[in-house]
Amino acid sequence: MINIAIMGMGVVGGGLCEAVSKNKDVISSVFGEELYIKYVLDKRTFPGHELENRVVNDINIILNDPTIAVVAETMGGDKPAYDFSLACLKAGKSVVTSNKLVVEKHASELEEEALKNGVCYLYEASVGGGIPVIHPLMHCLSGNRITKIAGILNGTTNYILDRMEKDGCSFEDALSDAQRLGYAEANPDADIEGLDAARKICILASVCFGSWYRLNDCAEITGISEVTLKHIEEAKKMGYKIKLLGVAENSDDGKNALLFVKPCLVPEDDLLYAVNGVFNCITVTGNLVGEVAFYGHGAGGLATSSAVLSDIIEAVKIKTPPCEKSKPCMIIKNIDAKSCIDILGIKYPVI
Amino acid sequence: MINIAIMGMGVVGGGLCEAVSKNKDVISSVFGEELYIKYVLDKRTFPGHELENRVVNDINIILNDPTIAVVAETMGGDKPAYDFSLACLKAGKSVVTSNKLVVEKHASELEEEALKNGVCYLYEASVGGGIPVIHPLMHCLSGNRITKIAGILNGTTNYILDRMEKDGCSFEDALSDAQRLGYAEANPDADIEGLDAARKICILASVCFGSWYRLNDCAEITGISEVTLKHIEEAKKMGYKIKLLGVAENSDDGKNALLFVKPCLVPEDDLLYAVNGVFNCITVTGNLVGEVAFYGHGAGGLATSSAVLSDIIEAVKIKTPPCEKSKPCMIIKNIDAKSCIDILGIKYPVI
Numbered sequence: 001m002i003n004i005a006i007m008g009m010g011v012v013g014g015g016l017c018e019a020v021s022k023n024k025d026v027i028s029s030v031f032g033e034e035l036y037i038k039y040v041l042d043k044r045t046f047p048g049h050e051l052e053n054r055v056v057n058d059i060n061i062i063l064n065d066p067t068i069a070v071v072a073e074t075m076g077g078d079k080p081a082y083d084f085s086l087a088c089l090k091a092g093k094s095v096v097t098s099n100k101l102v103v104e105k106h107a108s109e110l111e112e113e114a115l116k117n118g119v120c121y122l123y124e125a126s127v128g129g130g131i132p133v134i135h136p137l138m139h140c141l142s143g144n145r146i147t148k149i150a151g152i153l154n155g156t157t158n159y160i161l162d163r164m165e166k167d168g169c170s171f172e173d174a175l176s177d178a179q180r181l182g183y184a185e186a187n188p189d190a191d192i193e194g195l196d197a198a199r200k201i202c203i204l205a206s207v208c209f210g211s212w213y214r215l216n217d218c219a220e221i222t223g224i225s226e227v228t229l230k231h232i233e234e235a236k237k238m239g240y241k242i243k244l245l246g247v248a249e250n251s252d253d254g255k256n257a258l259l260f261v262k263p264c265l266v267p268e269d270d271l272l273y274a275v276n277g278v279f280n281c282i283t284v285t286g287n288l289v290g291e292v293a294f295y296g297h298g299a300g301g302l303a304t305s306s307a308v309l310s311d312i313i314e315a316v317k318i319k320t321p322p323c324e325k326s327k328p329c330m331i332i333k334n335i336d337a338k339s340c341i342d343i344l345g346i347k348y349p350v351i
Numbered sequence: 352m353i354n355i356a357i358m359g360m361g362v363v364g365g366g367l368c369e370a371v372s373k374n375k376d377v378i379s380s381v382f383g384e385e386l387y388i389k390y391v392l393d394k395r396t397f398p399g400h401e402l403e404n405r406v407v408n409d410i411n412i413i414l415n416d417p418t419i420a421v422v423a424e425t426m427g428g429d430k431p432a433y434d435f436s437l438a439c440l441k442a443g444k445s446v447v448t449s450n451k452l453v454v455e456k457h458a459s460e461l462e463e464e465a466l467k468n469g470v471c472y473l474y475e476a477s478v479g480g481g482i483p484v485i486h487p488l489m490h491c492l493s494g495n496r497i498t499k500i501a502g503i504l505n506g507t508t509n510y511i512l513d514r515m516e517k518d519g520c521s522f523e524d525a526l527s528d529a530q531r532l533g534y535a536e537a538n539p540d541a542d543i544e545g546l547d548a549a550r551k552i553c554i555l556a557s558v559c560f561g562s563w564y565r566l567n568d569c570a571e572i573t574g575i576s577e578v579t580l581k582h583i584e585e586a587k588k589m590g591y592k593i594k595l596l597g598v599a600e601n602s603d604d605g606k607n608a609l610l611f612v613k614p615c616l617v618p619e620d621d622l623l624y625a626v627n628g629v630f631n632c633i634t635v636t637g638n639l640v641g642e643v644a645f646y647g648h649g650a651g652g653l654a655t656s657s658a659v660l661s662d663i664i665e666a667v668k669i670k671t672p673p674c675e676k677s678k679p680c681m682i683i684k685n686i687d688a689k690s691c692i693d694i695l696g697i698k699y700p701v702i
Contacts, residue, residue: 030493130640132491140483142381143660274625289481289657292647306640309494
């Protein structure tokens with residue numbers, strides 16, 4: 001039996017519990033033995049829940065249990081998620097996470113700590129929900145020099161822009177629909193203002209460009225709150241859709257990186273043009289493979305749990321060491337070099 | 352130094368030589384040492400080629416060299432590619448391949464032989480050119496129950512249908528353009544008649560459904576030679592594009608598999624609708640992750656070499672064991688259960 005612990009019974013943690021129960025036979029056949037959730041760390045209690053009796057509120061129970069090899073961190077937020085993750089790694093347990101904030105901020109330290117202890121720190125679920133993207137970038141495209149990543153990284157903002165474009169509804173109406181449907185949080189600022197997408201493009205750039213990128217390496221982080229119906233109509237006349245993209249580019253010699261999040265103009269023949277609703281899509285250009293793309297649901301408990309599960313499987317079965325980060329490069333801090341079109345006073349980069 | 356051998360200096364083998372030279376520094380940083388092509392097995396000589404002096408025409412030279420750990424089989428065709436691959440595995444060398452014919456026909460035996468010898472038989476490059484798809488399916492979605500795969504698996508036929516739809520040119524004109532541009536072979540039958548796509552859907556189904564599928568497991572293999580402009584126009588009026596898809600479905604309990612290749616009707620809101628020209632796109636539905644898709648160039652020497660390279664890296668660094676194949680299931684041999692629309696006497700399944 002493989003014992004794991006889950007820290008945080010929120011949307012993703014709850015999804016993971018459901019997934020482990022729902023796909024018991026599939027997971028057992030992958031491992032050759034049963035995957036067992038021994039602890040769920042949460043401050044709350046869950047009366048009536050299948051795992052009610054395994055809920056604990058003291059991290060030390062997990063840290064001190066030598067039968068726990070992997071811990072899934074699905075708490076969200078910086079603290080205590082970061083402290084708990086670090087403590088788990090120091091205790092010789094692999095940590096897999098869906099927490100993009102902790103990954104963007106602390107992955108460099110946590111990955112190093114994991115290496116030191118011969119365990120893994122894996123974060124497939126931190127970008128694109130269940131879409132396999134971090135692992136394929138690390139392992140399947142590692143012979144390529146990656147020069148560009150451009151992605152629809154936030155489902156909420158893509159849903160809003162899509163509704164505005166298709167139904168002609170206002171930003172405010174589309175946002176409140178998104179909230180009603182559970183796509184947007186009560187406080188939607190991190191989505192709307194591009195912060196969520198920015199964290200994700202930093203993580204992807206770190207995976208692809210061989211050094212660590214943080215929020216303050218972005219030349220610009222602009223969300224969609226200034227995008228009006230009028231902008232969308234003007235863009236449409238020119239043959240474009242406005243999409244909120246996270247973009248990371250690197251020069252051919254790998255020495256100059258440019259990262260930004262901004263509403264961009266996407267032409268009709270680009271795959272990103274066809275990405276509707278809450279879907280995410282990440283396009284990546286490598287000097288061998290050309291353009292490839294990864295598409296799917298970017299959020300949701302069960303979908304994201306698919307990525308957490310695959311990291312658990314990797315941590316237990318494969319223990320691939322992380323790619324080396326050793327090539328710090330010049331970071332470009334403005335997007336003036338990009339070709340832009342001015343629509344009603346706002347500059348839109350053309351992808 | 353990591354020594355490899357390449358069998359077959361065709362489009363993919365030549366692309367691999369170019370890739371190893373072009374991305375020498377990237378590849379060295381992945382391995383921590385240099386990747387060196389010690390032999391190229393080919394009947395021809397290559398006067399003036401950078402690797403001219405490493406060309407050999409006797410497989411025994413490779414088999415008897417204990418410094419060769421991995422052999423890339425990029426010969427194409429059944430024999431002698433199959434015999435040579437088997438001999439390499441028996442000699443304790445991992446084999447990575449782009450040869451979809453050998454994989455569809457012999458992977459079950461070759462994978463078993465690899466397991467027996469503690470080496471790998473890997474075939475990422477056999478489907479979708481450079482697109483990472485086999486590896487992500489095996490490793491990133493392995494916690495899912497996969498119920499459906501539907502893909503544009505052949506760039507030549509997608510290019511032809513695309514040209515017919517966009518430019519209103521005839522099948523014959525589009526085909527001869529494809530040949531002129533190097534997308535289609537002089538004898539294009541394997542592409543046009545759906546055989547190439549059928550091999551690929553068999554490989555994908557084998558990876559996803561937990562047992563081996565062969566060409567004769569397909570309920571139907573129909574290419575695009577009967578598709579006329581009239582069909583395309585009628586489909587367009589109904590809001591569809593006609594795309595040649597490879598489809599593999601499995602019942603929720605994993606017990607009934609249906610595989611076929613056939614021109615299908617793809618609605619506007621499906622991602623496959625937006626896949627133009629020679630691009631490939633594979634959509635996969637898992638019971639946790641929902642629908643995900645993998646998109647990119649499905650052919651070309653350099654693009655495909657990206658996948659061969661990633662398999663070489665996996666064979667050397669990771670040596671992941673293959674997923675177990677243990678769940679033979681009922682194979683459905685007709686597509687009557689699919690919902691179809693009749694256009695001018697031809698039945699098109701709706702995706």
